[in-house]
Amino acid sequence: MAGTPLQIERDTAPEPQLSVVDVLVDSLKRWVFSVQDYSLLSARSVRNLATSPRYFQDTLDQMDDIGVGSLPIVLISGFFIGAVMVLQTGSQFTRFGQAALTGDIVAIALVRELGPTLTGILVAGRCSSGIASELGSMLVTEQVDAMRAMGTDPSRKLVTPRVLATVLMLPLLTALNDFVGLLGGCVASVFSLRLGAVEFWTRAIKALDFADLMQGFTKPMVYGFILATVGCYKGLNVRGGTQGVGRATTQAVVLASVMIIAADLFLTKLALYLGDKLF
Amino acid sequence: MTPAIAAARSDAGPAVVFDNVYLGFDEGDILRGVSFSVPARETMVLLGETGTGKTLTLKLAAGLLKPTRGSVSVLGQEVSAMSERELLHLRERIGFVFQEGALFDSMTVGENVAYRLREEHVNEEEIEPRVNEALQFVELEHTADQLPSELSGGMRRRVSIARALINRPDIVLYDSPTAGLDPVTSQTIISLILRLRDVYGVTALLATQRVQDGFALANFSFDKETKHVVHINPAKAAKDGETAAATRFIVYKEGRIYFNGDPQELSSTKDPYLRRFLV
Numbered sequence: 375m376a377g378t379p380l381q382i383e384r385d386t387a388p389e390p391q392l393s394v395v396d397v398l399v400d401s402l403k404r405w406v407f408s409v410q411d412y413s414l415l416s417a418r419s420v421r422n423l424a425t426s427p428r429y430f431q432d433t434l435d436q437m438d439d440i441g442v443g444s445l446p447i448v449l450i451s452g453f454f455i456g457a458v459m460v461l462q463t464g465s466q467f468t469r470f471g472q473a474a475l476t477g478d479i480v481a482i483a484l485v486r487e488l489g490p491t492l493t494g495i496l497v498a499g500r501c502s503s504g505i506a507s508e509l510g511s512m513l514v515t516e517q518v519d520a521m522r523a524m525g526t527d528p529s530r531k532l533v534t535p536r537v538l539a540t541v542l543m544l545p546l547l548t549a550l551n552d553f554v555g556l557l558g559g560c561v562a563s564v565f566s567l568r569l570g571a572v573e574f575w576t577r578a579i580k581a582l583d584f585a586d587l588m589q590g591f592t593k594p595m596v597y598g599f600i601l602a603t604v605g606c607y608k609g610l611n612v613r614g615g616t617q618g619v620g621r622a623t624t625q626a627v628v629l630a631s632v633m634i635i636a637a638d639l640f641l642t643k644l645a646l647y648l649g650d651k652l653f
Numbered sequence: 654m655t656p657a658i659a660a661a662r663s664d665a666g667p668a669v670v671f672d673n674v675y676l677g678f679d680e681g682d683i684l685r686g687v688s689f690s691v692p693a694r695e696t697m698v699l700l701g702e703t704g705t706g707k708t709l710t711l712k713l714a715a716g717l718l719k720p721t722r723g724s725v726s727v728l729g730q731e732v733s734a735m736s737e738r739e740l741l742h743l744r745e746r747i748g749f750v751f752q753e754g755a756l757f758d759s760m761t762v763g764e765n766v767a768y769r770l771r772e773e774h775v776n777e778e779e780i781e782p783r784v785n786e787a788l789q790f791v792e793l794e795h796t797a798d799q800l801p802s803e804l805s806g807g808m809r810r811r812v813s814i815a816r817a818l819i820n821r822p823d824i825v826l827y828d829s830p831t832a833g834l835d836p837v838t839s840q841t842i843i844s845l846i847l848r849l850r851d852v853y854g855v856t857a858l859l860a861t862q863r864v865q866d867g868f869a870l871a872n873f874s875f876d877k878e879t880k881h882v883v884h885i886n887p888a889k890a891a892k893d894g895e896t897a898a899a900t901r902f903i904v905y906k907e908g909r910i911y912f913n914g915d916p917q918e919l920s921s922t923k924d925p926y927l928r929r930f931l932v
Binding site for chain 1 (some may be wrong): 715717737741742747752753755756757758766816824
């Protein structure tokens, strides 16, 4: 209705047409900026440890939530993975009359590879999503701005405690996952392969050396750092309200899982190289 | 340095100065050359349609955003040139009441109000009486142990005001404090803002779409003796030698200041755009 108070004048200039190259360049720029922002947030989360204020209580709360809270899924999954490993490898070894080797293989596979990576992915599924949705919700409801407005640095209060808690708790969860996995493997080998429990444990423990344990407990620390920083980054960069929170949550889990698997390749190569040189 | 900025750098000068401020995002400039100053103890009401930059103005004043051009000075310090670490200290002198309250939903009302004091490591014995005093000010002392989700929208805004005044800030920034509230609750919120202004003498920036909020602040005051909100009588105030806290209006249009004047000028305007706010 022209000429009435309800009329709102708008700029009606046509939007410029973008070429495919412009769109690709724009996407690449956004990706580079995202990598830069993620790297800066990760670096800040570590740098915050060196200076005060430090939030010990928040870190303990997160250790409880991430560590103790993830215990059931890690233990249950670990038990069944160990048992399945024994069934799969045992059936192959039995064909060559080497069923006794099952304990060796399962122990090495669990401690070096399956334990850390599966624990990382399981905790990423639970905690990266949890962190992203919690921080994302805080962002869209202006709680993060409120925190800044009251003189608190959100990277200190929200990011560093979560990163530190995850880095500290994931190796412990991995250790428990490894133990319960071997327990599951033992049960499967006793009932399915008719191996003795003592024989299984003796071979499993003897198969492991210090380099395996180093590898098995270094990886979870890196995975913990990845899954916490990805969750924080996605949560603190939510766009588009509550729908954006849902999207960020999904992206956090997917990205953290993929990054953990990709990091596994490089960490394994590095660990094998260092294992040969040092041990 | 412009004269306005130079004046703002001393405590005797204006509490807030915007000097030719531009702020833009991917979709273009939202604020385009905004300049104004707010003397100490004065209230500036920011009026405008949705998306014209009222909230952004408040966030710029609190240093939560940086202008793309121009400068913002608050309490004699140029916030647009300060690092985040320096800003965290300055924000201890600024209170911010967010549109939806932005209360921390995992904390009780009492913990929300005490948040700033705990961040400043104030003794626990001192915190409780100060929290009670702030909650009494907003008449919500009985809600200290409740969670924000258990409160109504109006109560959440009142808690937000209590949280903002807990450390007696020099400036309080109100982002649409009455938006979405019924008339009675809106009146309660405005009465609180009046009390905060007249009891503690704070400088205020109030973003709103309701012109009546601004006129209420201009025409009423809180009588400290009778503890009632009373109509300002200019003749009596002049006779008693008192100066009523001044209230001025800014009206935004498409990111620019369309009007900057006192309530009388606004109420007597013949400008069709401004008349739309007076309907």
